[in-house]
Ligand code: IPM
């Protein structure tokens with residue numbers, strides 16, 4: 001019996017709706033797969049918790065999460081609470097506190113889903129964006145002085161360390177090595193940012209020597225946006241700084257049809273701390289409570305979680321169930337051009353899981 005302890009943090013906005021949907025799918029998977037048990041404990045942290053307690057998570061939150069095998073996260077963000085408070089108080093507190101330095105964002109055309117690039121064929125867009133997840137532009141270093149004076153100064157300092165850059169590059173090379181095309185593109189901006197980004201380029205050149213079987217090139221971040229749209233087939237694994245990959249992964253999600261389907265893994269690859277899994281779409285307050293949030297991002301996130309737990313069979317079964325539903329295409333939420341509800345998509349994926357004999 002493979003049993004895992006999962007901490008669920010639904011968080012804000014549609015986070016609660018898509019995490020609930022994900023948990024239903026996990027139950028169907030347990031029913032389907034003998035011997036798999038996901039023991040889920042939910043934590044009520046987020047912006048409502050902040051309004052009551054003045055903090056986004058319990059003071060001993062990290063200690064409480066530490067013993068879990070994985071964290072299944074919804075979203076953080078609320079129109080009534082400043083974004084930097086929600087982000088730093090919960091999601092970044094966990095990513096940085098648990099040294100989840102590798103943020104992995106697959107982007108692939110799912111069958112039946114319309115994409116601005118669909119003309120390029122289903123196998124032409126199959127990428128994994130590896131985002132440095134603990135430092136860089138999100139290091140939190142900086143300050144603001146002379147507030148509201150004409151000479152006010154605001155500084156956000158990107159902090160890159162040789163350790164941080166080396167480990168994310170090695171992670172990306174290892175990932176590229178496991179994929180059929182074995183390609184890695186380093187995204188840089190070393191023409192304009194002549195210190196840290198040149199250091200990235202230098203470390204990339206050094207690390208590349210250890211991965212002779214991986215074909216690795218370099219692209220400036222602005223040129224990368226056009227390459228993603230015009231030559232998607234030339235891309236396989238992409239590695240980039242925290243901010244560059246944040247932006248590129250939204251573009252990648254849009255190119256695959258909807259930000260509603262894109263998943264993320266925040267990994268502590270060495271397993272010293274639990275890793276965290278979340279859809280990339282955020283809290284989406286415009287549709288919160290309407291029951292039309294797309295749960296596919298949350299399901300695909302579940303696939304990444306199962307893979308991380310070593311449950312490759314269950315992960316593949318869940319992904320196949322998702323793809324059977326998108327292929328038929330009659331039960332899709334409005335962001336994908338359909339008119340189904342979150343619950344209808346969830347039911348369809350559960351049925352597909354339970355009915356399949358894979
Ligand atoms: C993401 C999101 C976050 C980020 C937001 C919610 C702060 O856009 O996960 O990509 O910028 O990291």
Ligand code: MG
Nearest residue numbers: 246247250280
């Ligand atoms: Mg983003």
